[in-house]
Amino acid sequence: MNTLEHAIAGRTGESPRTIRRLGFRLNTVSINPSAADDLRLVVDCPFCGRAVPYPGRVRDGSPALAECLHPRCDVYFDFDPADVYIE
Ligand SMILES: [Zn+2]
Known part of the structure; x- marks a missing residue:
């Protein structure tokens, strides 16, 4: 490692x-x-394109939902772990 x-x-x-x-x-x-x-690990919001923090995983190991706090979005969204990157 x-x-x-x-x-x-x-x-x-x-x-x-x-x-x-x-x-x-x-x-x-x-x-x-x-x-x-x-x-920090981020994933792009599919709605506004901003990088939002990678939320990690929920307890069962599946990806959690990412959250975009942009006022126009204010949504949780699913994402492909392959789209996570380092900002
Ligand atoms: Zn957004």
């Missing part, structure tokens, strides 16, 4: 295996591991 996967796993509560399966990678090799504190 690399440092990034470890950091993301710690931040999101996902298992490192899940993080690895989702395939998170950085495009640059010059990442400072301490910068992982600023990373």
Whole structure:
């Protein structure tokens, strides 16, 4: 497990295996591991396109609904885990 996967796993509560399966990678090799504190997982709102926080998973392991707080949306929405990315 690399440092990034470890950091993301710690931040999101996902298992490192899940993080690895989702395939998170950085495009640059010059990442400072301490910068992982600023990373967050997001998914785009299908209605307004804003990035909203990845909600994690519910207890049975299925993806939770993401919530867009934009006043025009104010909705929960389903999303494809493959669409989750690091902001
Ligand atoms: Zn929205």
